[in-house]
Amino acid sequence: MLLLIARRFLFALITLWAVSVVVFIAVELLPGDACQAFLGQMAQGQRLDNCRSKHQLDRPAPVRYLKWADGLMAGDLGQSIKRDKPLADIIGSRFRNTVILGLSAAVLGIPLAILLGAIAALYRDRQADLWISGIAIFCMTVPEFITGTLLISVFGVWLGWLPGIVIMRADAPVLEVLSNIVLPVITLTLVMVAHIMRMVRTSMINILASDFVLMGSLKGLPRWRLVLQHALPNALLPAINLIALNIAWLMGGVLVVEVVFNYPGIGRLSVNAIADRDFALVQAIALLMASIYISLNLFADLVTLLLNPRLRSQRGTG
Amino acid sequence: MSGSLLSINGLSIGYSDAQSRSVAVISSVDLSLAAGETLGLVGESGCGKSTLLLAIMGFYKAGLHRLGGDLQFMGEDPGVMPAGDLQKLRGGRMALIPQNAGQSLTPTMKIENQLFEALSLHSDLPSGLWRQRCFSLLDRVQLPDPGELLKRYPHELSGGQQQRIAIAMALAGEPDLLLLDEPTTGLDVTTQVHVLDLLREITAETRTAMIYVSHDIGVISAVCNKIAIMYAGELVELGDKNDLIDNPAHPYTKGLLDSIPRMHQDRLPVSLEGMQPQPGQRNFDNQCVFVERCSYARPVCQQHKPDSSTVSARQVKCHLASEALDWKSVEGSDRINKPTKFSRVVLRVKDLSVSYDRPSLTRWFTGRQPSLVTQGIEFEIRRGEILGLVGESGSGKSTLLKTIAGLQKPFAGSLMLNDQFDLRHSVGSRDADCQQKIQLVFQNPDASLNPSQTVEAILARPIKLYFGSSDEAIRQQVDEILTRVNLPLAYRTRYPGQLSGGEKQRIAIARALVAKPDLILCDEITSALDVSVQASIIKLLLRLRQESQLAILFVSHDLAVVDVLADQVVVLEQGRIRESGPVSRVFSDPDHAYTQSLLASVL
Incomplete structure (x- = not known):
């Protein structure tokens, strides 16, 4: 068991290292370099050389990679030439905003999705299922920017209950952020719930048809106990990885939602970084996204291990 | 029969087809069981035996419902009980031992919790005594080391142990009627014998009645004293075990018995030609359900449906039942005629051993031998x-x-086909x-x-x-x-x-x-x-x-x-x-x- 977890961790670290190399090479392959981007297409001669030697861009690529990696391990993301600020400062508050938004959507959306999925499966092909599945698929099909715009026009413009767009500084206090994100959270939830709910529904339908559920009902178990204690834990197993992927998707900053609501998150930052040709920032964000995906996948694996005794032990006939 | 535990009269179960017509899966079954009686329900796949068993518990698979007839267990009909009463009954006075115990235990729950659950539902014991009761239940089903076993998950037990746990769980409610759905089908023969012994002991000691569903007449005759034969949803013959096996009255029972291969016989088993009709395939309101495959069929069999009649202490659904008793088993079945001389060797296996271990660096360094799945296998097959x-x-x-x-590489030894091809190569x-x-x-x-x-x-x-x-x-x-x-x-x-x-x-x-x-x-x-x-x-x-x-x-x-x-x-x-x-x-x-x-x- 411990060995298994240690192996997963090791693989996660190796993946992370591989990603850092790929990200570095990818940015390296872009035409021009950070100084060129900073000084503009026309820059030539002494100024460019000065800039390059100042930022050590004249060193060979492997040396720069090692330096970058060394900084990363010490927790130093590096410096943005363009913005003339430490990257950590630039990314920090934006990423915090994205995490607040994403977590709120996850906390609201995931239990809702599981609940709806289970209900849809229990009332399969009946009214409740048809309504839940129908609405969920509708929400999933409508693009986020339409959902968001509709919500803004109804709740923000027409009813005037909630602020239509977010007007705040990137480093606003948490409470101010929370009061601003009701509509974006609803938008994200609507999009995300359908995926997870459909998965839980399918998996639950399979489990409800299995022998141990039939046996439970022939053992005299009340329906709710059968569903909660026997069926649901087994039905969730296949959904765990999907849920982790959805959280990772949220943590990556859903660009469209951030743009529609003018929300200062990591998604908008990454697009700006690309537009500004801020190489160091692009590199840092890419690595951040990768580590989020890797760690959430690792987390999903560990949760699966925890919930599924068949994976945990090697003894017995399995 | 008065005072019977279970009585079923004219029970029909079926579904409505696309044209909203009722199609019977089980039709007009009559059956009664007294306390302590053991009945075996035998039939081939698709004859409706499991459906009947589940109906006794008041359970109908999706789409199935009762078309008619009457079913009473201790004076009550499980099919029309309120949900609460039915939950008390199932696992309480009537308990099921399922076909595949491994899949019938919830994989994410420890054995302990699943047994406690049964006790919480069906016994008045205070929760402090549950563990003790579990110990005695596991002892009852002859499982050693109960303390350790209770902590395990279902997949950590062998097939035989899982089946014993399922039996223990069924016994938790001290049932009056045990229903068994092919409980030994997935088990090895030697394990099967142990489980059957156990079941026989339990029913003898506790006077629990039992209905045992199986396709295997041998298994049934080892534990039951009455046998019912089902064919295409109908009960065609019902009688005392020895009586029925020694001298079957229904042509289907005869055919079934003749088709079973037995040890130390000089004749080949005889197959029944044709196929069992599927529900809704044909209308059997005016003919015998077995008529198409019956080698004794007469015109009357195609014109009238036989009623259940009593022939020498037996219930038989056949027009010819009274004469059929005198028929001998099908004669003229082929003698087993084994050749004694064979020519050249086709396959020669010598000192073969196989391992599933893959070569690995650690083994190469430590010099550890791989674990062999088979070892020292030698045999020959001739043309x-x-x-x-x-x-x-x-x-x-x-x-x-x-x-x-050639789907698995051998570890050592030789394999030759026709003394010409080396079979150590993968396919x-x-x-x-x-x-x-x-x-x-x-x-x-x-x-x-x-x-x-x-x-x-x-x-x-x-x-x-x-x-x-x-x-x-x-x-x-x-x-x-x-x-x-x-x-x-x-x-x-x-x-x-x-x-x-x-x-x-x-x-x-x-x-x-x-x-x-x-x-x-x-x-x-x-x-x-x-x-x-x-x-x-x-x-x-x-x-x-x-x-x-x-x-x-x-x-x-x-x-x-x-x-x-x-x-x-x-x-x-x-x-x-x-x-x-x-x-x-x-x-x-x-x-x-x-x-x-x-x-x-x-x-």
Whole structure:
């Protein structure tokens, strides 16, 4: 068991290292370099050389990679030439905003999705299922920017209950952020719930048809106990990885939602970084996204291990 | 019968088809059971026996409902009880022991919690005493070390242990009626004997009544004192065990009994021609349900449905019941006629051992030997010879088969085909000639035939692959092979889904035959089939062997089938050969203790 977890961790670290190399090479392959981007297409001669030697861009690529990696391990993301600020400062508050938004959507959306999925499966092909599945698929099909715009026009413009767009500084206090994100959270939830709910529904339908559920009902178990204690834990197993992927998707900053609501998150930052040709920032964000995906996948694996005794032990006939 | 525990009168269960007509799956079943009585319900797959069993618990599978009749358990009808009462009844006064205990236990819950749950639902014990009660229940089902066992998850137990847990769980509510749905079907024969002994003890001691559903009359007769035979949703015969087995009154019972292969007999089992009608396929309101397959049928059988009549203390649904008692078993069944002389050796296996361990660096460094699944295997098969490979699960039968087929590389030893091809190579690196000369037939034809190909496409594939014949020649060969396996030529255009289990297995055998192999490997090819169909497959294999001088390696856990079919037998246990030799010698005078215990487990 411990060995298994240690192996997963090791693989996660190796993946992370591989990603850092790929990200570095990818940015390296872009035409021009950070100084060129900073000084503009026309820059030539002494100024460019000065800039390059100042930022050590004249060193060979492997040396720069090692330096970058060394900084990363010490927790130093590096410096943005363009913005003339430490990257950590630039990314920090934006990423915090994205995490607040994403977590709120996850906390609201995931239990809702599981609940709806289970209900849809229990009332399969009946009214409740048809309504839940129908609405969920509708929400999933409508693009986020339409959902968001509709919500803004109804709740923000027409009813005037909630602020239509977010007007705040990137480093606003948490409470101010929370009061601003009701509509974006609803938008994200609507999009995300359908995926997870459909998965839980399918998996639950399979489990409800299995022998141990039939046996439970022939053992005299009340329906709710059968569903909660026997069926649901087994039905969730296949959904765990999907849920982790959805959280990772949220943590990556859903660009469209951030743009529609003018929300200062990591998604908008990454697009700006690309537009500004801020190489160091692009590199840092890419690595951040990768580590989020890797760690959430690792987390999903560990949760699966925890919930599924068949994976945990090697003894017995399995 | 007054004071009976369970009484069923004219019970019919069915579903509504697309035209909203009622289609009966079970029709007019009459049955009664007194306290302490044990009844075996026997029938082939699809006869409705499980449906009847579940209906007794007030459970109907999706779409099924009661069409008519009356069912009373201790004066109450489970089918119309309020949900709360039904939950008290199920697992309480009436408990089910399911077919596949491994899959009937919730995989994410410890054994302890699942047993506690049963106690919390169906006993008045305070929760402090549950553990103690569990200990005594596990002791009751002869499971040692209960403290350790309770902490485990279902997958950490063996099949026999899982089945015992299921029995313990059923006993938790101290039921008056135990319902058993093929509880030993997935178990090894020696484990099966233990479980049956246990069941017999429990019913004898506690005077619990029991309904035992099985397709296996041998199992039933080991535990029950009454037997009911079901066919196409009807109860065709019901009577005392010995009486019914010794002298069956219904032609179907006779046919069923004649089709079972038995040890030490000189005649082949006789197959029942035709197929059991499926629900809704035909209307049996005005004729006997068995008429199509009955070799004694008279005109009256096609004009009137027989009523249940009592013939010599037995309930029989047959117009001819009173005379049928005097009929002897079907005469003229073929004698077993085993050849004694064989020519050259087809397959020679010498000192073979197989390991599933993959080569790894750690092993290379530490010099640790890989663990061997089979070891020191030696045998030969000659032209026209059938070799039976027997043993329980985990004995290495399938591993050997895979190795010969080239799906698994051997660790050491030699394997030769016709003293010409080295079979140590995996199937991909063997010559086309060598590949063609060994063909496989799998256990489950549903899984081994491509459901989206027609029979012709399935059979044409190996011909094209090995011989590259012209379309015309292929057509001719397909016709020829269909005739050889006794299937109508019209089946050429059918899909596997349109065939019965036995027909599908014939196609699978035909597919192996068109390659003109020297050796056919058969992996439990009759165990997924009903007995009456099994008999016809046995007959087919014997005929094919004689016609083409085929060598057949027949893997099976069923000793009686091997006894009837094979010339030589190899007994495997834990990857080693315990005994081998001519079937007649090994099965009548076994040397090894393991062979003896296997033989003792045959029911």
